[in-house]
Amino acid sequence: DQQVKQNSPSLSVQEGRISILNCDYTNSMFDYFLWYKKYPAEGPTFLISISSIKDKNEDGRFTVFLNKSAKHLSLHIVPSQPGDSAVYFCAASARTSGSRLTFGEGTQLTVNP
Amino acid sequence: DAMVIQNPRYQVTQFGKPVTLSCSQTLNHNVMYWYQQKSSQAPKLLFHYYDKDFNNEADTPDNFQSRRPNTSFCFLDIRSPGLGDAAMYLCATSIRGRGGQETQYFGPGTRLLVL
Numbered sequence: 001d002q003q004v005k006q007n008s009p010s011l012s013v014q015e016g017r018i019s020i021l022n023c024d025y026t027n028s029m030f031d032y033f034l035w036y037k038k039y040p041a042e043g044p045t046f047l048i049s050i051s052s053i054k055d056k057n058e059d060g061r062f063t064v065f066l067n068k069s070a071k072h073l074s075l076h077i078v079p080s081q082p083g084d085s086a087v088y089f090c091a092a093s094a095r096t097s098g099s100r101l102t103f104g105e106g107t108q109l110t111v112n113p
Numbered sequence: 114d115a116m117v118i119q120n121p122r123y124q125v126t127q128f129g130k131p132v133t134l135s136c137s138q139t140l141n142h143n144v145m146y147w148y149q150q151k152s153s154q155a156p157k158l159l160f161h162y163y164d165k166d167f168n169n170e171a172d173t174p175d176n177f178q179s180r181r182p183n184t185s186f187c188f189l190d191i192r193s194p195g196l197g198d199a200a201m202y203l204c205a206t207s208i209r210g211r212g213g214q215e216t217q218y219f220g221p222g223t224r225l226l227v228l
Contacts, residue, residue, distance in 0.1 A: 044219045
């Protein structure tokens with residue numbers, strides 16, 4: 001039972017344009033959501049998070065939107081840069097399960113110059 | 114800079130030969146995690162320590178053990194590595210308080226190759 005899903009395994013975007021990465025979840029107990037970026041042969045790097053009491057969180061070029069009724073979140077990167085090319089993982093946790101992270105399968109973002 | 118450090122970055126071992134991977138942190142976080150990640154897959158949690166309390170995931174094989182001698186260090190021991198254990202092993206840390214919403218910070222990982 002995959003509780004966190006990233007349905008697009010890959011996304012290709014032109015430099016300077018917006019990248020939108022999507023994530024869906026099924027567990028209504030999830031109350032904290034995170035995005036991580038991962039370069040090859042490196043560990044995931046924390047990007048941005050959002051609590052379930054909010055619907056938007058912004059940090060520089062990165063904005064995360066949460067739609068609780070649809071159990072959907074998205075990461076917007078504006079403007080996209082070639083250095084943003086990486087695998088992006090969505091993750092979720094619930095206080096009721098000890099804050100254990102459940103990861104999506106990841107989306108490979110490629111930003112073309 | 115405060116960080117999560119994993120050594121070595123690459124480890125080669127022989128089939129059945131015990132191997133230990135290490136993780137240290139300067140963040141003074143009270144929780145340390147070990148994940149296994151195989152290519153193109155999501156990281157899979159093996160176990161974690163909350164302070165000195167060890168928490169094993171139900172589907173983690175007995176072949177995998179862990180030690181946390183102090184706050185800063187955590188070790189992953191693979192007693193008899195098989196070919197299927199070749200993977201990236203990720204250490205992560207977080208601070209667990211009363212709020213319950215934790216952000217985990219990952220180290221660079223150790224790539225294990227089993228010959």
